[in-house]
Amino acid sequence: MSTVNGLPAHVLLVHLVVVLVPLTALALVAAALWPRVARRLGVLLPALALVALVSVPLTTQAGEWLERHVTEDTLVRRHTELGDGLLPWALGLFVLAAVVWWAARRSGEEQAPGKGARWSALPVRIVVGVLSVAVAAGAVVDVYRIGDSGAKAAWHDAYQKTAQGN
Template sequence: MTLINGLPAHVLLVHVVVVLIPLTALALVTAALWPGAARRLGVLLPAVALVSLVSVPLTTQAGEWLERHVDDDALVRRHTELGDGLLPWAVGLFVLAAVVWWAGRRAAAEPGQGRGTRWAALPVRIAVGVLSLAVAVGAVVDVYRIGDSGARAAWHDAYSKEGTGAGHGS
């Protein structure tokens, strides 16, 4: 995918990543730390994580196409390097979302949902919660860093701090 309605696909697809990765991270942490949220989210959690995961390589490939169609620039190269690092975070979000969903389904299907059953799984829930929080924070920080570098690459010489006098209120 290179162009969408005449615009570079990367410019449009990046918005999917910027929205879905943090949304997936938030949903994952919430579901991992609060079993009631995991039950309410159900299959939506891994489904959103899967869409997030698929959107990353699509956006990266569109970005590589765009990189070949703009002037060579150190800021663009830095953005590209950072962008290549997001896929492992997206994989981590998806895997953990699937684990949290599966564990939530399994717990709901087990008879005797009393205190004993819940407390027996507490160390596993804590480990999954901590791991989910770490991956979620890593993914969101990476999205921020990539977005910041992309904005710098796109806009570093494209505007005037003083104004051009051609707009409103000049």
């Protein structure tokens, strides 16, 4: 996808990433730390993480198209390099969201009499919680850094610091 309604698709798709990755990170941390939240979110948590994950390469691909259609400079290159690093964070969010969803679902099933040991025991929940906080923080910081570099690349010479007369 290169353009949408005459605009570069990257300019539009980037909004999906900027909203969905931090939203997924917040939902993941809440669900990982509070099992009640995980049960309430249910399959919405991994579904949200999957949409965020898919939006990253779509946005990156559209950004690569746009990069070939703008004047080359160091700010654009920096933004492109940073953008290439978001996919592993988004993948981490998705994997952990699936684990948290599966554990919450499983713990609900295991509360029935005659079932085996609970997978969501406290040590496992602590490890998943710590991993979730770390990956969520990394993803949000990376989205911020990418967005900041993109804004600098797009706007560094595109406006005047003093207002023009009326």
